[in-house]
Amino acid sequence: MPRNDNISMSVIKRMPRYYRFLGKLKDDGIIRISSCELSKMMGFTASQIRQDLNCFGGFGQQGYGYNVEQLYEEIGNILGVNTALNVILVGAGNLGHAIASHMEFERRGFKLIGAFDENPNLIGGKIKDTEIYSISSLEDFCNHHKPEVAIICVPTNPAASIVERLYNSGIRGFWNYSHYDILSVYPDVIVENVHLSDSLLTLSYQLKNANKD
Amino acid sequence: MPRNDNISMSVIKRMPRYYRFLGKLKDDGIIRISSCELSKMMGFTASQIRQDLNCFGGFGQQGYGYNVEQLYEEIGNILGVNTALNVILVGAGNLGHAIASHMEFERRGFKLIGAFDENPNLIGGKIKDTEIYSISSLEDFCNHHKPEVAIICVPTNPAASIVERLYNSGIRGFWNYSHYDILSVYPDVIVENVHLSDSLLTLSYQLKNANKD
DNA sequence: TAAACTTGTTTAATTTTTTAACAATCTCTA
């Protein structure tokens, strides 16, 4: 039960990181942890950790700290890993294929139910247990299976029109790897833009300007 | 020539986005653009755009706006796309392979000079024109070819020790796709953590809490 | 030439994010 309905994006973006570190602690058999210890591991301040967590509830205990397993579960629930949304992959080339097979969707609240490409060599194949269909059958498939989320792994050029088709088919969540920016054209849509090339350019800038400071 | 030596990370992280949009405009044959027009396309305010760009120099002209091609070039220079750093890929599995073949390194200031994996089925193979070597030859290769940057696409478990080996071999830039966080253990290192799973969990949170607002 | 634009820059206001501080309360040991 959220204490604060107006949680900032900065806090939300830190939650998966907490989840990751707590999972690690849990696997290592650590039972309890204090915000102070956690702060040293994670590079946040203890103050920020306590404040972040308290956006969602008081999960700790004075004098004790946090129970690792309980906090892990709580954050998992907050992030929604226990309720699965149906997701489709659009663009099953190199990158799309790798992401779909690399990502453990089930552990993160998603279920991959279909993949699409226009390349006849790919159509009919599989990614893990998921079939690859022709991209022309997108609408039919969506009408039947009602996926909620799409992973966009197509080139920049067709991206805009494919996003439009998906939107018209009822999809409201996008995990976008294309260079096309899914903007606020659609106000009721939730997008995570990954933009790997932006990340690489940020790295380039930092490396090439590191000595100039 | 930077006007401001103390450019905030927020500004830096916006630069690749400007670069992307300007590239698009250039490809579309647009000659000039004003901060106002750009603001409508990009979703920033015109004021912020002018302020961001002026961290690096005055690239526009009163009454005219910005020359698209010139500004594109300038931002490219700022980001360092014209000076190549040697990069190696560590972990040539599904994800590593896809990223290395998907990313156009040459257009972004990098040159892929080697890939490494421990899987004998991969060793000896190629990613585009780059050979895949045994991970045991990492140190030898680094001594010979002095790569500056490494892309980390190995599982969480070996990540820490591999990063240490790379650090000891002189690598100071990391593009990290592993779940291991390359922390400030190494103060003189520059890291871009990608963390795809964090992005997916952020999407999950937003989708599953969208109606609760 | 003059009106209409648009930048670069400064200043101020606002919002967001981070840090600090501490009372309340729990744990743990002797």
Place this chain on the structure above:
DNA sequence: TAGAGATTGTTAAAAAATTAAACAAGTTTA
């Protein structure tokens, strides 16, 4: 079981980032 030590939840303050407003100076265009 009492008391020292630890640690949270929460509030308040500080810092940083963003947005907005304003305008002189220079450019374009009719």
